[in-house]
Amino acid sequence: MMLSEASDRGRAKRGDSVGAGRAAAEHRQRDERHPWPPRWLRWVPPALVVATMVLDQVTPPRYFFGALLTASVVLALFTYPPLGVLAVGAAGCVLLAVTETLEDYVGPMTIAALTVLATITVLSTSLCVVRQRIESRFRRVQAVAEAVQLALLRPLPARIGPLRLAGFYRAADDEALIGGDLYSVRPTPFGIRVIVGDVKGKGISATQTVATVISSFQEAALLQPSLDQVAERIDVALQLDRDNPPAEPMGGGRPAYAPGKAPAPADEVFATAVLLEFSADARTVRILDRGHQPLLTVRHGTASVVEMDHSLPLG
Missing domain, CATH: 3.60.40.10 (PPM-type phosphatase domain)
Structure with a gap:
């Protein structure tokens, strides 16, 4: 000082x-400059869906790219809301069913891929709901922690x-x-x-x-x-x-110091x-x-x- x-x-x-007031402002600016997950990751799920469609058209029927659709749903889990994850998974299932039907190549592998993709979609949507709740709770805790710290060491x-x-x-x-x-x-x-x-x-x-x-x-x-x-x-x-x-806190509560220290x-x-x-x-x-x-x-x-x-x- x-x-x-x-x-x-x-x-x-x-x-x-x-x-500490300046430190709080810098924390917020850093989060704005370097958000997580990065914004460009939002474009990856639809890009994988498009890539699957293109590869399916330019390659022989014996080649199968259904795994890319599964990857698009998993990546959507980190960037999209639950309805977005569900939409990506549903679009993948429809695309897979339509392309395989048009090529008259519906077989055990296609049915298995549709089952896996639908299961991954349901699970990812559920996990996305949990992720949003955890993020909301973390933001509230972070806001309270910042208020407490700035009250202790006032700007x-x-x-x-x-x-x-x-x-x-x-x-x-x-x-x-x-x-x-x-x-x-x-x-x-x-x-x-x-x-x-x-x-x-x-x-x-x-x-x-x-x-x-x-x-x-x-x-x-x-x-x-x-x-x-x-x-x-x-x-x-x-x-x-x-x-x-x-x-020590009663009732098996957490200690008053940081974990591991x-x-x-x-x-x-x-x-x-x-x-x-x-x-x-x-x-x-x-x-x-x-x-x-x-x-x-x-x-x-x-x-x-x-x-x-x-x-x-x-x-």
Whole structure:
């Protein structure tokens, strides 16, 4: 995250957001640019039906291409609604029956092919109904997950008082909007206070600690007169998390952490963070570093490390 004093030049438009909000927008843009299944796949089932008809006309009767019709139904399962899958299968059955009848070549192979194609059509249509229900449920779950994650790590406005903000956030898990990193900015009676940090763990499994740190900071920033006292309140909250780890769900429910990933041991609940307190005019800033990466200042295109004292991580 970068913070700078506001200037008349290059001000961000009102309503823009950074951080997790930008990550959510990029997720949606990526899904729009690279949809799955790809759009061109919708043309493959009818193309196979046409190819079957053409090959049947240009080849001797002893050659049989009924398998292409079966393939068209299977591919339609991934791209078409149930009625579309049923239409592709019905068109294939009619085409197969008509061509074989016109060529007077109806035999056991034709009857077997029609039976297989009809069976595949019925099964694919049923699976397509199941696929649509699963996709609908996944979209609802995805929308809820995005809302929860953005409520936890709220998108920041491009400007708070005299400060302009810019940021970029990308979680370790490709499908997650947030992970183990965190940030929060709060206007308070003591100035504009900021926290940027990184908790123990990665991805979804770290969000519980992220929630503890952010909620504690947002409350303490408004009440505590010094950054040291804000950090102490976060320390206490993390200590409570460490002393009271989440219990296993009752009734055989799912664990509170991501499948395949063990939760962090109780003695490893901590976070590195840097806390900042800008004055009302944003011309001075107090900094408290709790084991985090060094801060950088950028002036006239030159970056330099901010020299400061370090102390133990939060928790």
